[in-house]
Amino acid sequence: ETGVTQSPTHLIKTRGQQVTLRCSSQSGHNTVSWYQQALGQGPQFIFQYYREEENGRGNFPPRFSGLQFPNYSSELNVNALELDDSALYLCATNSKQGATGELFFGEGSRLTVL
């Protein structure tokens, strides 16, 4: 039990639609990261938020955007969905201050784009 909760767990969208994925942390850590994990691959860094500001971004286009709220919950938004966006989307918080690689991951939201 990592204390990181993601919703929804599964969803199906069609190409061109928009999706919002949500993440909350019991511990209230002020850093949240989002990763995309395609089938059979390792997770890929999308971006990180710290104190409600984007604090680093991976190689993803601007149609991937995020928000972090004062209660440290977070959203990942993806516009103009493409078939290749089908993946498991993972939210993670830092397990302890200063150890930015030691992450608690949620169970993920599995997105299927048809």
Place this chain on the structure above:
Amino acid sequence: GQQLNQSPQSMFIQEGEDVSMNCTSSSIFNTWLWYKQDPGEGPVLLIALYKAGELTSNGRLTAQFGITRKDSFLNISASIPSDVGIYFCAGQIQGAQKLVFGQGTRLTINP
């Protein structure tokens, strides 16, 4: 960009056997981490390594941070059925927010 090459991609072993997997990169990392992912779950941290040459154990798991800072290995001794899953190495550059993950090693154990 940075890439981690993890091997082997899959392993089929008998219960009780020892397991060894490794991860190499053309880039230097300041932190190496090993995660395990079970079906339907997110990755769970097993071991974190912060110094070149460091050897760290967590129960039956032992991991080392390569002296060149471009590689790491993970050993599992006396494997048990609950060790089944996918093991990922991950590297982090100092000051960077992101982790770079390998493609994973899928471990299957025959009882």
